[in-house]
Amino acid sequence: MIKGIYYNGKTSEKKDALLYCKHNGLIGFADIDTIETPFNSVEISSRIGNTPRYLNFPDGSQFETDDNDAIDEIVNTFSTSVFKGVIHKLESAKLFVLFSVISMVVFGWLFIQYGIPFVSKQIADRLPEEASQYMGQGVLDIMDEQWFSETALSKKKQAELQQLFNNLKTNINGSHYYKLVFRRGGSIGANAFALPDGTIVFTDELINLTDNNLDIAAIMLHEIGHLKNRHSLRATIQQSGLAIFIIAVTGDVSTSSSIITAIPFMLVKSGFSQNMETEADSYALSYMQKYNIDPEHFANMMEKLQASFSDEYHNCLKKSKKPDAAIQCINLAVKQNKLNDKEQSKELLDYFSTHPGAKERINRFRMAR
């Protein structure tokens, strides 16, 4: 006898009832005046945790009970279905749940770390060149509107660097549409960008950090490395891949935490650009080795770029009025940075920055000399 509640199917009136199941599979009620129903005509809900079970009868009536084990016994005796209760068995198998958790974590990590980047690369490599050029349209306009202003570099300097850029390009296949432009970076400071349409932007602030054009060439090669590897296209595809992955994992969860769930993925995502930086570095390094440009130029420039965000550099710039102040100040700041580095480890900061592991990258070029 199974205790539960009986509903007649016509109204919401509830009645306490006792259900029985005979050896021949006939189901009926001890205290309610109905005919007995064979097991096959009764619809029994599947078990979910310890939520109540429902038995629905052909006349529209329903029996609701908490006694899951007793219902399971009836189902196990009379059901011929192969799948009876299989999901609930999985859900209540502690070992399977534990296995699921571990495989989820491992799989999720592998997928984000290797799966999505791999697939993105495959897709990006197969898309026609027009795809990334199309994507790049308007990017520079937006950046101009947001941050940049017109360059203050002399015509002579610009022409020199354009010549240098064209010389680099002669050794690179499919680089005909790459374009070099200069902008004053403003709040962005010393930086360089490779836009998907083949435009490479250098800020005045970066150019002013050095008087050796080969230093600039090293950064140009790094940016060309980004273009060659179609990084912006890949990053876009990766992000949409991540989005689909997140929907797959949290698909059945409609809590108000869509922003929250995005945060850990953002942390992981900065790892993507880390890989991409390394790839762009590799490109620059192999070019430099092939055409006899000292890799030290890249290492130099990286140190300067890092130091260009320090307070020492900015304070020095503010105080000094001389035209070549930038170079003096940056050299000072680089020295200061090296001293500081010995004192404190910056591992944590590196993890969150978009240009991470600067020290590692510098060492790589120094070792390659």
Add this chain to the structure above:
Amino acid sequence: MESSHIGNGTNINNQPFEFTGKALEYFSIWIVNVVLTILTLGIYSAWAKVRTNQYFYGNTLLDGASFRYTAKPIQILKGRVIAFILFMIYYFASMANPVIASIIFLFILLLVPAFVVMSMAFRLRNSMYRNVRFNFDKKFTRAYKVFFIPAIFVGGYLLLASQIEYLQSADTETNTLVGIIIAVLLLGIVLMFPWWEYIITRFKAVHAKYGDADFTFSATMKNYYGMYIKAYLLSIVIFGIIGAIIIGLMGSFTSDTDMSSGAHSAAVPLIIILLVFPAYLWLFAYFQTKRTNLIFGNLNIAGHKVKSELKTGYMLYLYVTNTLAIMLTLGLLMPWAKIRTARYRASVTSLDVIGNLSQFVATQEQYQSAMGEEIGEMFDMDLGF
């Protein structure tokens, strides 16, 4: 259980909702859902949704009886396939051609009222309590009126504001005037939102049914304006104070020239994080709490009244702790967060029952498409309450 008598001798008793779900139990269900969803490349997600809903419904009790979710996974799968195809078309269109993408987007926007009706109908007709189904009257024309008449107003306002901007000239006086007109127009839009939300919520509420009995909605337009104005004023006061603090601090920084500027430029974002973020979170919790209480606290059916007594403080505590827990475990504590939220919400919701709940008459089951709901979810629309 409280019990009291009103004039004519009918017994009113306050029946609390109760949620009996357990975090660990739900965690097992959730993780199996996730694993099977991945192994089946997303197909199992329809079954996952049904099992999740069945778990939460089944653990919600009122007057000793449970709620039941009766949707069939196949229905949801069909809806999801359609939604997914639509989403992919939209996604690739937006990458290839923004014009086509915006046309598709506009088309989907035009269908929102229909999705809302279909979604409400699907959800309610698949919700059952005491072997009697909930229901939703599919009034499509009415839905379009409720959603789009205010939208036309808002759209017209925005259009007007954007046109007026072109009138700007070198003359400062005209510019001030233009600025004032734009500000007034924008204020008009802001003041229209409470009305819009009120008529949409009322539309959803009064077309809902349990068995053959209609729900009624006793909140008034005044309640909605009251809630919004309070929230607006609170935001102005709170962010005004924070703004004053930040400006004050920045002033003291610039006048102080001895110290290096680096420490200061780092301090300002820190202050913003320490002040603005909690203030924003509190306001969010406050508004969600008041809104939920206003919606559910004004639902009535056949004389029985729903009571909703969420507290801002506790909701804020739940948001903060849930957020931290989910972030720090990369999502693994999401089931726990969902369970405790459901438990709290049930614990502050109750039904003032007049007599008993036996008199509701069951209606015929009708087939409902899950398409509206699934498309809505895919495009991240807020279709329910």
